[in-house]
Amino acid sequence: MAGRPSINWEHPVAETTEAFSLEGAVDPESPLGEQEQQMLALERAWWKYAGAKEQAIRELFGMSATRYYQVLNALIDTEEALAHDPMLVKRLRRLRTTRQRARTARRSGSDV
Numbered sequence: 427m428a429g430r431p432s433i434n435w436e437h438p439v440a441e442t443t444e445a446f447s448l449e450g451a452v453d454p455e456s457p458l459g460e461q462e463q464q465m466l467a468l469e470r471a472w473w474k475y476a477g478a479k480e481q482a483i484r485e486l487f488g489m490s491a492t493r494y495y496q497v498l499n500a501l502i503d504t505e506e507a508l509a510h511d512p513m514l515v516k517r518l519r520r521l522r523t524t525r526q527r528a529r530t531a532r533r534s535g536s537d538v
Contacts (some may be wrong), residue, residue, distance in 0.1 A: 448486065457506045461487065465498055466507065470514050 451467035452460050468486065472479050480491040487494060499522065501507050508515045 453510075456510055458501075458510050462501055462507065463510065465494070465501060466511050466514060469498070469518060470511065 448464045452463050483494045502515050502518045
């Protein structure tokens, strides 16, 4: 249509999981360990890059996605994680609660 701005649907994303650079993600002053800080960094930025998150998890942390989410869920319940990145941790907690409620509603047959 004439007069309408064209939309560039191409998103400048990386082609590989190498784009999941965690360089600079570690603060030596933080009470969180290096891996914990890197996990939060991945959660903060994974959506910016192409590729499967599960593949990046395996490559970066050497663990299955299931194990990663178990560790992440325990991590976001800590005060140290909340102090390290309050907005991210609150968002992850909120998303977890929403998913739990949806699962409960599906099991009971009701809507959320």
